[in-house]
Amino acid sequence: MIKHGWLLLAAALLAVAAQAAGPKVGSPAPDFTLENRSGGTVALSDLKGEVVLLNFWATWCPPCRQEMPLLDQIYGRYEALGFTLLGVNVEQDSNLADRFLADVPVSFPILLDPQEQVSKLYQVPAMPTTVIIDRQGTVRYIHYGFRPGDEQKVQDEVRRLLRERS
Numbered sequence: 001m002i003k004h005g006w007l008l009l010a011a012a013l014l015a016v017a018a019q020a021a022g023p024k025v026g027s028p029a030p031d032f033t034l035e036n037r038s039g040g041t042v043a044l045s046d047l048k049g050e051v052v053l054l055n056f057w058a059t060w061c062p063p064c065r066q067e068m069p070l071l072d073q074i075y076g077r078y079e080a081l082g083f084t085l086l087g088v089n090v091e092q093d094s095n096l097a098d099r100f101l102a103d104v105p106v107s108f109p110i111l112l113d114p115q116e117q118v119s120k121l122y123q124v125p126a127m128p129t130t131v132i133i134d135r136q137g138t139v140r141y142i143h144y145g146f147r148p149g150d151e152q153k154v155q156d157e158v159r160r161l162l163r164e165r166s
Contacts, residue, residue, distance in 0.1 A: 022123025025142060029133040032118045034088065034111040037098070042086065042111055044133075051078075051161045052133040053085045053154070056119050059100040061127040063146035070151040072106040074158060079108075081162050082135070086111055090119045090127070130154060134161050 023030055029052075033043040044052065055071055057064040068087070075085040085108040089097040092114045101110065113119055122131060125144060132141035132154070141157045143150060 022121070023131070023139045023142075025139055027139055029131070029137050029139050030121045032121060034113055034118060037094070037101075037110050037112065042109060045137075047084050048137050049135050050082045050084050051135060051158060053083070053158065054088055054122070054131040054133070055085065056088045056090055056113075056122070056124045056127065056129040056131075058090050058127045059096045064128045065100075065104055066148070067128055067146040067151065068104050068106055071154070072108060074151065074155050075106075075108040077155075078158055078162060083158055083162060085109075088113050088118055090114075090116050090124070132157050132161065134164065 029044060031043065031045045033041050035041055053071070053074075055067075057068070071085060071087075075083070079085075087106065087108055087110045089110055090113050091097060094112050094114065097110060097112065111118075119129075122129070128146050130141070130143045131139060134140045140161060141154075143154065
């Protein structure tokens, strides 16, 4: 009987840990609404039917500085095919993002998450973190950090998902 109780406790703890770990590949992407840099809002649910890449980043993150121009190239290449890239800045002070983007300009939308509500929702453990969501709203790819060459994996995944039909 004691063994059985420990097994139940272990199973319950694993279930709680799995929920705390945020969305997994194959699970629905949690919906959110965030303000963009110009004061408007963007809701993930409004982008259903498109392939969406969320990139969580911060100005203090050197790999983010390297990755942003490469992500911008991917965005420019695939935007017309039903691809949206949303950069989610996680800092409390949006002026830091503005200064960073003056130095490293991008054409994709930048959303502001100053209370880190969305990064907590997605359980972002590191900067940068990339999450790619398919046309049906399912998480299909998650990548933590950035090293040169990672952008090719991201681009391959975007291309693969764009070829899929709803």
